[in-house]
Amino acid sequence: MTAIKLFADSACDLPLEFFDKNDVTLIPLNVYLDEKEYLDIKTINPKQVFDGIRSGKVPKTSQPSPEVFEETFVELAKSKQSGIYIAFSSALSGTYQTAEMVRGQVLEEYPDLDLTIIDTKCASVGYGLVVKNAVSQLKANASREEIIKTAIFNSQHMEHLFTVDDLDYLAKGGRLSKASAFLGGLLNIKPLLHVEDGKLVPLEKIRGKKKLLQRMLDLMAERGDSLQEQCIGICHGDDEEAALNLKKLIEERFGVKDFYINIIGSAVGSHAGPGTLAVFFLNQRQ
Numbered sequence: 001m002t003a004i005k006l007f008a009d010s011a012c013d014l015p016l017e018f019f020d021k022n023d024v025t026l027i028p029l030n031v032y033l034d035e036k037e038y039l040d041i042k043t044i045n046p047k048q049v050f051d052g053i054r055s056g057k058v059p060k061t062s063q064p065s066p067e068v069f070e071e072t073f074v075e076l077a078k079s080k081q082s083g084i085y086i087a088f089s090s091a092l093s094g095t096y097q098t099a100e101m102v103r104g105q106v107l108e109e110y111p112d113l114d115l116t117i118i119d120t121k122c123a124s125v126g127y128g129l130v131v132k133n134a135v136s137q138l139k140a141n142a143s144r145e146e147i148i149k150t151a152i153f154n155s156q157h158m159e160h161l162f163t164v165d166d167l168d169y170l171a172k173g174g175r176l177s178k179a180s181a182f183l184g185g186l187l188n189i190k191p192l193l194h195v196e197d198g199k200l201v202p203l204e205k206i207r208g209k210k211k212l213l214q215r216m217l218d219l220m221a222e223r224g225d226s227l228q229e230q231c232i233g234i235c236h237g238d239d240e241e242a243a244l245n246l247k248k249l250i251e252e253r254f255g256v257k258d259f260y261i262n263i264i265g266s267a268v269g270s271h272a273g274p275g276t277l278a279v280f281f282l283n284q285r286q
Contacts, residue, residue, distance in 0.1 A: 004144055005081040006135065007072065009064065009095055010040035011088035012128040013235055013265040022135045027072060027085075029095065029267040032060040040267040049266045050238040050274040059270040063095040069102040077110035082144050085117045086131050086151055091198030092123055116148055120155040121198030124268050125233035125260065126280035130154045132231075132260065150286065157284040159223050160195040161203075161216050165237070165275030167191055192216065213246060216279060217253055223283045224254075230281055231258040237269055237276035246279060 008014070009027040019026040019041075028039040033052050038044035040061075049059050076083045090096040096119045107113050120127050130151055137147045190212040192204045206212045220227060232250060236243035243261050250256050264272055 003079075003081045004138055004147065005076060005079070005083045006131070006138060007083060007085035008127075008131045009088050010042075010265055011093065011095070011123060011267055012086075012131050013124045013262055013268060014128045014131060015262065016041050018132075022139075024131070024135060025072060027064050027068060027095075029064060029088075029093070030062045031266045031270060032062070033057060038266070040265055044266045046263045046266050046269050047238060049269050053270075053273055059266075061267045061270050063093050063098055066098055066102050069099050070106060073103060073106040073113060073115060074110065076115060077106060077113040080112070081114070083113075083115040084134065084144065084147060084151070085115065086127075086134060086155075087117055087119055088127060089121045089123050089195075089198035090119045091121065092200070116144075118148065118151050118155065119198070120151070120158075121195070122155055122158050123160065123195065123200075124264055124272075124278060124280075125235040125262055126158045126160045126195070126278075128262070129231065129233045129260065129280055130158060153286055154282065157225075157282045159220075159281050159283050160278060161219055161280075162193055162272075162276060162278030163190055163212055163216075164193070164272055166273055168273075213249060216246070217249060220250070220254070220279065220281060224281050225283055225285045227254040227281060228256050230256070230285065231260055232256050233278075233280035234259060234261045235264045235276075235278050235280075236261075237264050237272055237274045239275055239277065242275075242277050246277060250279070 007025045010029050028042050031038045031040050031044050087096040099117050103115055120130050133154055134147050134151050188207055189205045193200055194203045206215055234243045234246055247259055
């Protein structure tokens with residue numbers, strides 16, 4: 001049986017140790033801060049980005065270069081392994097499109113390249129949960145077809161609910177309209193957003209953080225499928241206390257035992273900003 005190799009980019013907000021421990025190839029996005037270029041996860045940590053934003057700096061990001069993809073895919077072709085690249089939402093980055101373009105180019109020279117690229121339409125730890133599940137399947141000796149099928153299913157059914165301290169960060173990065181951003185900071189109004197077809201979409205505006213968290217729990221109850229049997233993802237913009245508080249509320253209401261909590265990565269965090277809080281779960285389980 002052909003060996004299977006998994007790939008993921010850094011927008012999945014999983015730590016470097018995860019990639020090393022599980023032999024998943026990391027494709028880092030680029031982060032620019034203080035006129036220096038960094039590789040997300042590899043040469044910059046999220047705390048640097050959040051501290052920079054708090055001091056008035058505006059970090060930028062870019063997708064991996066075509067050369068990075070070419071080198072990675074040529075190496076896969078030469079190894080004769082079967083590859084599955086689980087990718088960041090095509091609606092939030094050109095990463096998926098560039099990977100597909102380079103795949104086509106590499107196929108011309110290496111027609112035996114066996115690589116499937118999945119557009120998750122997911123971001124951050126929501127995307128990370130899809131990757132983590134694929135790793136678990138691979139370790140359980142699932143077939144290539146099973147891993148691909150499950151990754152696509154989980155991607156299509158992954159809910160993202162999140163709030164940000166300042167919608168201007170998303171607006172500046174082109175991830176949200178400026179009109180939506182303007183409405184966010186008034187009178188202690190907290191924005192609640194979700195993801196639709198890979199895009200960040202404002203859902204509701206709620207007055208006060210306590211009501212906001214209650215509304216997030218209510219939406220989990222409405223949308224979630226057997227939450228107590230899932231691994232629930234939580235990520236935060238350098239506010240671990242808020243993440244742990246949300247975890248406690250979810251535990252109390254739904255009896256959830258399995259969580260994955262992490263700080264938002266440098267690339268995603270450059271646009272979401274400090275104080276972001278998000279929860280991820282499936283609205284349908286296989």
